[in-house]
Amino acid sequence: MIRKHSLAIGVSLAVLAVGAAHAQANRAEVIHWWTSGGESAAIQEIANGYKAAGGTWVDSAIAGGEAARSAAINRIVGGNPSTAAQFNTSQQFLDIVKGGMLNNVDEVAKKNDWDKILPAPILKSIKIDGHFYAVPVNIHMPAWFWYSKAAFAKAGIAAEPKTPEEFFAALDKLKAAGITPVAFGGQPWQEKIVFDALLAHIGGADLYLKVYKGDQKAIASPEFKNVLASFRKLKGYTDAGSPNRNWNDATSMVISGKAGVQIMGDWAKGEFQAAKQTAGKEFGCFPGFGPKAPYIIAGDVFVFPKTSDAAAIKSQQLLATVMTSPATQVAFNNKKGSIPIRTDVDAKAMDICAQQGIAAMKDVSRQLPNSEMLVAPDITGALQDVVTKFWNTNQSVDDAVKAVGAAVKG
Structure with a gap:
């Protein structure tokens, strides 16, 4: 009886482990600093897109950009990284790239022709030593x-x-x-x-x-x-x-x-x-x-902390794909106030301010x-x-x- 129970428990645990691994493959904890009314509505569009793709979104909102970035880096250094973390389109994440603390998203970038569809200043910021280390989600104009x-x-x-x-x-x-x-x-x-x-x-x-x-x-x-x-x-x-x-x-x-x-x-x-x-x-x-x-x-990007866990990497790849998809780009940027990173989206659904921004981006001399x-x-x-x-x-x-x-x- 004891042996039978042990076998049954072993089988049950094995099933649970397989189920947990499957769930973990689509689980994404995302650190960001979007906490105002408009920002919360915007990030929800990315969360909705991820859920629609079969993912489980775990929201980790931390008020203030500096506080959120510090929390993300501390988690990485402490060995308990989130799936993704927000940074600005800048040199903010250069040190953790050089420190070997991030996974690249080259596969997603290649599949979506980032070299062709992204503006040069953004490419220069996210492509380091030939690898893509960040996923841009918008183009903000701060002025x-x-x-x-x-x-x-x-x-x-x-x-x-x-x-x-x-x-x-x-x-x-x-x-x-x-x-x-x-x-x-x-x-x-x-x-x-x-x-x-x-x-x-x-x-x-x-x-x-x-x-x-x-x-x-x-x-x-x-x-x-x-x-x-x-x-x-x-x-x-x-x-x-x-x-x-x-x-x-x-x-x-x-x-x-x-x-x-x-x-x-x-x-x-x-x-x-x-x-x-x-x-x-x-x-x-x-x-x-x-x-x-x-x-x-200017704008915002998400980076993906280094991990060798196959399930976590799968989540990162899925998240990167969803974040840059045309549908998510339009839905998110409509709420965020920014314009899409992609040049192949339908701008008709966007307001007059966004359309001014898209028109400006088409003139390279203004960038x-x-x-x-x-x-x-x-x-x-x-x-x-x-x-x-x-x-x-x-x-x-x-x-x-x-x-x-x-x-x-x-």
Whole structure:
């Protein structure tokens, strides 16, 4: 009897083991930092796509990009990695690639012709030493201008600004109408985003690239000093409650019409959509001044921590395939506010802001890598500190120039 029971238990355990292995083959724990209303709705589209493909999605949302990335790396180092983890399209994950801590997704990339369908700046970021180590899920442009149609109408602003001069004139009209001109979140990363926006849209693409390539002559130029002066001028159009404000709370000010404009990435559009507002109706958007404005390319990617477990690798491959499929790309980016990484999707289902972005991406001359693609994370951090100090103190333009020059040297 004991032997029979032992055999029965052994068979049952074997069956359970096979079942568990099968379940594990499709189980994916995904670390990400998308926790706002619009972001949560967007990531759910990827989860839905994965579930439809037969997978089990385990959501590990951690508020804040830095916190989420740190948690992912700590899990990898500790020997308990997630299936996938979110990073930005940048050099953020270069060290863990070099440390041999990631699996590549070459098979998925080859099958889907990533070399042909992805923009050059994204390819350069995710393809390292001939291997694909990250799956891009979107193209974000961090320097969009979002505005309240009601606020513009109340202030008597008839058209979107086409030049920096027209932009500041519009801010004056908003101020005169008793509306906070600029909805601003006074956090270092947000200050850096706005600085980069002015560097690209007031300084121009050429100056932007020279600054991030460490050209000291360009950094000391009158044109760059004008960018700094414009950045300082912009602060006069923000409200007293801006320090430490979250980005989505700043977006809410535009949604409600309490503020006129927010300079923020296109993830902000997800907040307008969550509030049941429609692009072109309640709010407007423009990606810079004029039809040839630089289009800064940023975005999000997912990396796949190193594992030799066949079931886990299968989950990673399935997840990479789902994330880049045309259907998931359109559904996800419609909610996220970004545009698809693929050039072969149907854009008709996307709103006017996304269609502007897709049109811009077709003009290679407008494509501009985001700053984190151009410099290492430590230099990005040093520059962010410089920008934050300049924004929050009375530091002179000349002293800020010296600080920027020192920061880019590393």
